[in-house]
Amino acid sequence: MKSAPLRVPLSDSEIEVSIRGLSVSYQTSTGLYDAIHDLSLAIHRGSITAIIGESGSGKSTLAMAMLNSVTFPGKIRTGAIDYADVGDITGLNAESLRRFRGEHAAMVFQASQDTLNPLKRVGAQLLDMARSHGLRDRKAILREGSLLAERMSLPASRVMAAYQHELSGGMRQRVSMIFALALKPRVVLLDEPTTALDVLSQSHVLQIVRAIHEERHLTTLLITHDMGVVAELSDRVVVMYAGRIMEDAPSRDLLRAPRHPYAKALIRAIPRLTGPLDRAQALPGAPLELRQIPVVGCVFRDRCTLRQSICDEVTPTLREVAPDHRTACHLEVEA
Amino acid sequence: MATSPANVQSFYMVKRPNALAVAWKVIVKKPSRVIGLILIAIFVLMAAIGPMLYPPVLPINPLAIYAAPSFAHPLGTDFQGTDVLAEIITGARFVLLGAFFAALFTVLIGTSVGLAAGYFRKWRDSVLMRITDLFLTVPSFPLLIVLSTIWRFTSPLALGLVLGITGWAGLARAVRSQTFSLRERGFIEAARGIGLSDWHILTREIFPNIAPYIVMNLLIATTGAIYSEIGLFFLGIVPFSTNNWGVMLNMAFTQSGAMYTKSGLLYLLSPLACIMLVTFGVVLFLDAVDELLNPRLKGV
């Protein structure tokens, strides 16, 4: 079931995470470059928001920034990331930040990532997590873990006693989800949840995500480059390119009527199940490298078929072009 | 993409406009590499012409035993009043020549065994690897000592051969695994597919790809061989035929009492310093060789 697109402006109480003026930059030998540039975004409570874009668009960096864990040589340069009931996490001290991670917001890793200590059993690592977060009843985390495992149709007792190398890719992904949910966080970030999975596991994982999201009233952020995942799961889509938001709209609106040329191109690139294969058109050109991102003008102009002289001279701002639909393109007039 | 082996080969063996000029550019990039090259050049020169500069038997002088450094004796004299600098210069040839042969044999045996094992696999691989394991397991220095009982290796060539025989196993294992990884990249199958002979594939397709690794090992093996050589002479196990740094150390330690007197310092220290300087030179220069042979690392 998908919630109807939100039409009424949101009040602050309905926003779970609010990102304001976020810039994440990387220090290289030739200077400082922004992987995310002056990005503002409100993530609605209880929504599934998809962040979409090619590799290098800054979506993974955004996810890392949302847990304030951008690693050297990257750094959050400016901006604030406000979580409801927590405040700006860029200002948290080390201990509070540690507690925040896992308890308030958690990350689910890709199936291909080895995110478990290879020398410890799954259950023992859950206990380590309970200890780290000062749970009084540590065994409770094992019960919770088993419950979640069963919820994801995994053999609970076997998984709890398993080492990482004994789990298949699909199982690892779900175990990663168990770890993310074990402390009952309010916000869950999923990093490319369907990559490296076969089609059947993909749809199973998506079902689980959708179900648990609703059961636990989570606010879910979905990082993906798969438009199919977006269509199936998300309420809202944020299209990113070169560290900036190109378009931000309810999923149905965006999939049906994308406004930004980049969003249009992304959607055109999806192969359909029906119809001739060549209807899917690959995106021309390649995504920008960090150092090539222009400082002035539209960052997408080099690959844009509708490029005009204004695109070189003026940086487009993200504006509302339809109710609850924002885009950053000179060709779109304000609503 | 199914690259034909010929293409792969030309990719790895790009003809550079002027190899020497490129090498020179890489070397002068860092002062440490220049220092390495200079050190190596000095010692090679010493080995080449050193023995010609002095009489075959160095003069002794009973009146100047352990003389302090002077204009006539820049490094002082030894327990017989012989000039230490002269001993160092004339002693370089044996050490370097021995080390060169040792490295050569190490690489020759190690590469052949490793290539054969990695290429043919199956029973040939397991037989060769059993032998390699044996040589890896038996501690090489004690083995050298034991071998010295039947083999009076007095010439640099013989000494180098023995060091090669005892020291090739590690390289063989590494070459084997490199050959394996080339196989995984579809190299060998592609070459076989177009009907090339085993010999051609081994020497023309695989060898050029692991050659950089082997050249690096040749240089590293040289320093290891110098240590072993000097060690053997130092322990007095190998009969002394000519003067060299190891013999000097043995004399300083066992016969002359240089260990027990402060005035013997230079006699003891000079060969040690030379060993360190040669090694140091090789290690510094290795960096340049690495960059020359591994284009992927360039600019990092």
Added chain:
Amino acid sequence: MAFLKVFVRKAIGGLVMIFVVASFTFFLIRLMPGNPVTTKLNALLATGTPYPIALSKVSVMYGFVPNQPVWQQYLTYLGELAHFNLGESISYTGVSVTHIILSAAPWTIIMVLTGVIVSFVLGVLAGVIAAVWRNSWIGQSSTFLATFLHGIPQFMLALVLAYVFTTVWRVFPFGAPYNAAIQPGWTPAFIGSLAKHAVLPVAAYAISGYGGWALTMRSSVTSVLGDEFILAAELRGLTRGMRLRYIARNAFLPLFTTLTLSLGFMFGGSVFIESIFDYPGLGNLLTTSIGAEDYPLMQGAFLLITTAVIVANLLADLLYTAIDPRIRRA
């Protein structure tokens, strides 16, 4: 029990290796220019020893009768070996090789074991420092020191230590494992003398091993730090102590095997140090036996040195299986 099968196969492989080495030394002596067995026999005959007595003396020394066919000698030799009879020493007349080796072994074991432990502990700490603070001066100087010490050959280290601390500054005694003037026994004076004489050899061994441990640990920690599960642990909010334990256990794993192997190499690895500091261990035994043309002793010492390595190899396999779950069920 797939694992047991693998282990049994490896154990058999080890036995084969010992057999090969034993055979090698047997034939080596026979190949020697001026076959030492015949030489010894002739020497005894020349001193006027009657032939049968000379023959039996030589056969006791080498464990076989010289004028038998070679294959029969070989079988006799292997039979004696199976009963740990390594023959009689030539230089220490009438003493069994097994006895000499067993009395030399403790010197080597104590010195090398202390040296390995000291170098391992210090090296591992330095390696962690070098990896964790690799971008600061402290990590870089730690790496530099390790690389430098790793490049110095053992005999050079021992010589320099001996020269500096016994000749330039007479801080420590030189040569011999203890002061000969003190009566051996469990007295404080004797033990103190032992310790004082052991400082330099142990230091030489420890310093020569330090660099290798530090560099290995450094690369191991660096590789674990880059592993995804360390980042994941941080994002799950694990405490710093917990994360350090994760890193330590994973980085330590490969070093365990190396540690076991290095204990196997200790019998043969100390040839230089023992001969420079005149320490009566196995390495020294090997060199002096060659100088004295005491071939049975050489044979025995070499066999023990090699066997130790082979046994250590097996132990390393066993230990690794015990501590790494990935191997256990594979």
